[in-house]
Amino acid sequence: MDATARIGDQHANFGLIAGGGGSQRLPRLVGARRAKELMLLGGWLDAEQALAWGLVNRVVPAGGVSAAVEELARELARKSGGASRTAKRLVDQGLDLTLADGLELELRLAGEHMRSADAAEGLRAFAEKRTPVFNTR
Structure with a gap:
């Protein structure tokens, strides 16, 4: 999230509800008390408060969102697509x-994943002390 951005729920300010x-979704992310406060008062959260509440994973300097997203995408692209999909599914x-x-x-899916080409490549790379090269996207 851009350090200068803010997010909120403005429904209450206009006589509306979500x-x-x-x-x-909001109470599941931040808890019932915080969700009610935001929803009933129609308030705003700045970037640091959104981070503290767990609504965003990181705050980047003003104007830095595009660069941060590109770096995150590059980092994800270096990982095993199969492992990433399975981890997301498990969560x-x-x-x-x-x-x-x-x-x-988790035990079942981990066992299935261990039979994948990406798992084999990851283990080989670890043993050979090199960066793995994954083919699954």
Whole structure:
């Protein structure tokens, strides 16, 4: 998030309520008390407060968002696409599961992934002390 940006929920200022999922997603991200404060008062959060509340992962200097996004994309492109997809799936699906079921899913998917070309390349690269070259995007 740009250091000069701000985000908020302005519905209350215009006699409206969230209709696109904000009342369900926001409390899951920041907790019920913070969500109610933001939604009932129609306030704004500056970049540092959004970071502190966990709404954004990082704040970059003013005007630096494009460069930060490009660097993030380059870094992600160097990773295994298969491992990234599986990790995202584990987090997304795991949030709706009990811990025991989530751990079972992780064990199953990790086992499946270990049979992939990217896992083999990663282990070879580690043993050979070199940077892996992944083919899965």
